[in-house]
Amino acid sequence: IIKEIITSNPFPVPPSMVERSVEHYVHDLEHSSKRKFSEEEHDAIANSARDNMTYEIQKYLIMEAIGKLEGIDVSDDDLEAHFKKIADESGENVIKVKAYYEKNNLINGLREDLKFNKIRDFLINESKVTID
Numbered sequence: 001i002i003k004e005i006i007t008s009n010p011f012p013v014p015p016s017m018v019e020r021s022v023e024h025y026v027h028d029l030e031h032s033s034k035r036k037f038s039e040e041e042h043d044a045i046a047n048s049a050r051d052n053m054t055y056e057i058q059k060y061l062i063m064e065a066i067g068k069l070e071g072i073d074v075s076d077d078d079l080e081a082h083f084k085k086i087a088d089e090s091g092e093n094v095i096k097v098k099a100y101y102e103k104n105n106l107i108n109g110l111r112e113d114l115k116f117n118k119i120r121d122f123l124i125n126e127s128k129v130t131i132d
Contacts, residue, residue, distance in 0.1 A: 001123045002059050013057045021053040022046045067119045074114045079107070082114060 026045050030037055037045065067073070083101070087094035101107050 001127055002062060003055075005062055006055070006058050009062075011058065011061075013054050013061075017057050018050060018054050021057060022049050025049050025053060063116055063119050066123065067115060070119075070122060072115065072118050072122060074111045074118065078114055079111065082110065 023046070026037065026042055026049070029045060083094050083098045086092070087097045090097070101110060
């Protein structure tokens with residue numbers, strides 16, 4: 001659905017956003033591989049990732065705009081329900097689950113993930129599919 005929205009409504013992404021995302025991507029790869037890439041490796045990885053990073057930024061910006069337009073957000077009750085779900089699935093105490101997320105500064109990331117899941121669900125539920 002998002003790909004179709006982007007294709008039907010193309011828009012440029014600021015090059016600085018793309019480059020910042022590409023650099024984060026390469027840095028994350030270096031970190032996970034536990035080695036420093038040569039300049040040639042770095043450039044090859046960056047060049048191969050640039051189009052995907054551009055798409056991911058477009059996707060993020062469109063999802064944000066849809067969420068704002070439709071008033072989709074994540075409440076504290078949504079977070080609590082998610083902590084309860086994790087606790088139920090893992091057999092852990094909900095207080096410990098929440099404490100883990102707080103201790104590791106994961107609340108904002110979780111809130112954003114839940115918001116994008118809500119936006120995705122909204123798009124799926126509101127989509128009208130036509131076959132030409």
